[in-house]
Structure formats: structure tokens, C-alpha cells
Amino acid sequence: MKAVVCKEFGPPENLVVEDVDAPIAGPGEVLIDIKAAPITFPDTLIIENRYQFKAAPPFIPGNEVAGVVSAVGEGVTDFAVGDDVLGGSSVGGFAEQVAVPASRLRALPEGLGYAEATGFGYAHGTGYYGLVHRGNLQPGETLLVLGAAGSVGLAAIELGKVLGARVIAAASSDEKLALCTKIGADETINYTTEDLKVRAKELTEGKGVNVVYDAVGGDKAEAALRALAWRGRFLVIGFTAGIPRIPLNLALLKGCDILGVFWGAAQGKEPELFHEGARKIDQLAAEGKLNPHVTRRYALDEVSQALRDMIDRKIIGKVVVEP
Ligand SMILES: NC(=O)c1ccc[n+]([C@@H]2O[C@H](COP(=O)([O-])OP(=O)(O)OC[C@H]3O[C@@H](n4cnc5c(N)ncnc54)[C@H](OP(=O)(O)O)[C@@H]3O)[C@@H](O)[C@H]2O)c1
Secondary structure: OEEEEEOOOOOHHHOEEEEOOOOOOOOOEEEEEEEEEEOOHHHHHHOOOOOOOOOOOOEOOOOEEEEEEEEEOOOOOOOOOOOEEEEEOOOOOOEOEEEEEHHHEEEOOOOOOHHHHOOHHHHHHHHHHHHHHHOOOOOOOEEEEEOOOOHHHHHHHHHHHHOOOEEEEEEOOHHHHHHHHHHOOOEEEEOOOOOHHHHHHHHOOOOOEEEEEEOOOHHHHHHHHHOEEEEEEEEEOOOOOOOOOOOOHHHHHHOOEEEEOOHHHHHHHOHHHHHHHHHHHHHHHHOOOOOOOEEEEEOHHHHHHHHHHHHOOOOOOEEEEOO
16 A cells, blocks of 8 residues: 655655555454545654654554544454544554554544544544633633644634634734634734734733633743633643743732643543543534534645645645545
8 A cells, every 4th residue: 555654753855655565454453444634733743753652663654544444353343344434543644544443433423524524533632622621611701722723723713612712813824814714713813913912912801811722832822821811721732833931920920720731641541531522522513513624635645745834834724635
């Protein structure tokens, strides 16, 4: 089968596309003919050995897939050949086939195509766990999303609206913010041309926002923390702009909570919340309340360019590989 292979750690340009042996479904595993796999920020890190999850070269990157079951291993009873499925793969997604433990799969959410459904685990799963289980976001509260036009950010906008919040999307360009508005954001802040803290305070009549969903970090994190209201919640999601250092007196002054959100670890440590989130997201999709937007579809040969564009902040929205 054709696959994108990381033969040694390095930049996206080092990836090669070649024919490799097709995987087989071992005990407890399901073999999937991949129809779509999302390109995500962790893919840019894992190929450089800079991510918390480590893979040993040679490996095929790509951490989530949607496709059709083509074989099941010994002991698998929940899935059968021909089923449409979605699930986490850790690695192996940028290929024509992958073998995944059955425990990491679920049925493709009703009413969605393969490409549209990808990222439901990665982005919407993180969003639900972060906003509901960690952030306790309430109807009528104000949610500020940083990196809002990325796949994780857009999912937070969608879920914030479903949960009844007023959503302020923050991103680096008007083109990115136009997509955020299309997805449902009530207000936008261009943090390249506007002062993030000042504008967020203006938009909340000086009170500040109730919840920050920070998928960016870097110098945006402190500005966003300073824009929190009394008893606000700051959700630590990601560090695309680097890992910030925060003066802790800000937490005291605002009586706020700074909450780490590690959705991948929650799968093992809080499986009941993990599965509740997946069920809820699938239900919302079936009710037509989530409409994940796919901005661009790439072939396997284009993965390296897509990852370079992601590092260079040229990607807008969710992009997928269709082998
Ligand atoms: N905590 C968890 O459990 C969890 C789960 C999934 C993902 N994540 C993390 O969430 C973050 C976002 O992931 P994603 O897949 O949504 O990424 P993405 O689509 O690339 O979006 C991230 C956004 O970060 C912004 N950004 C700011 N500075 C950047 C820089 N120096 N390089 C690249 N992007 C920069 C970009 O928006 P602007 O240009 O508008 O600033 C970009 O749209 C990642 O750090 C990822 O690891 C965490």
C-alpha cells in the first residue's frame, strides 16, 4: 500500500511517500481502508520528536482516521467488515490502510462524510472535555477562543455555541476570522492588529470573559488571562506559539482557575468522561447541531506541503488527507 513514511526525525520535507507492506489486523484489532485522515498540529511535532507521544522511525504519521472495516482480528465482536468507523490511531493515518485496536474505534457519526467526521475525536473530543468537564462553561457565559481558525479552535466555537455561550474568536488574520464567523462566532478579535486584552474587555463591557480556550500559548496566553472575569476559567489546551510562563499573582487577583486539559490522557484515566463526550458529540452531529467544515483535501503526495503550511500558519480550518 502507499504511505507517508517518517524514516528519520526532521522537518516535513524529509517525509517520503512509498509502497510499504499492508498491515494486518492482530488480535483485538480492526483493519481499516482509510478514506480520510485529518492533518493536525501534533503531526508537525511528532515527526520532529518534539511531541509528548513518541514514535520510533520508520513510522507513518497521522493520528486519526475515518474509513471502512476491511478485516477484523481475533476476538473482535463490535465491528464487522464493511462498517464505517472513526477512531484514533496514534500513528499510521497517512496511508491507504491501518490496523487499530477495536477499543479506539466508534461508528462513523450519523449523517457525516468521512472527511467531515475526522477530527471529531481530536478536536471536538478535546472541546467537549475541555469546555464541559474541565471548564464548566454555562449558558450565557462568554468564551474566548485563541487560535480559533485552527481545527481545535473551530470545534470549540461550534461547541461553545451549542452550550449556549457567547463566543469571541481570536486569530491572526481577517480571512481566518471570517471562517470563525461563518462557523458561529459572535465576535472576533484580530490579535495581529488589535490588543487582545483591551478588545476582549471592551467586548464584555469591562467585565472580562468567563472562559478562555487557549490553543496557542506563547505571548497570547498572559494577555488572555488578563482578560478573564472574576472567577473565570483558563483552559490550557495547546502551545502552537510556545509554552508560556505566567505570573501566578494573576490567578489570585482574578480568583480564577487555570486548568490543564489533556484529552488524550483522559481516555485512559477518565474513560467514563471520555466515552460520555464521544456519545454526546455523536448525538449533536445526528441532530444536525455540528457541521464540521473541511477547508481543503490533500493527496498523500501533498502531506509534506500541508504540514509545512501548518507550521507556517497558512492553513485555515480543518484540512484532511484522502488517500
Ligand atoms: N490539550 C489537548 O488535549 C489537545 C488535544 C488536541 C490538540 N491540542 C493542541 O491544540 C493546538 C492546536 O491544534 P490544531 O490541530 O488546531 O492546530 P492548527 O489547526 O494549526 O491551529 C492552531 C492555530 O495556532 C495558531 N498559531 C499561533 N502561533 C503559531 C505558530 N507559531 N505556529 C503555528 N500556529 C500558530 C494559528 O492561528 P493564528 O495564525 O490565527 O494565530 C493556528 O491556526 C496544538 O498545540 C495541539 O497540540 C491539545
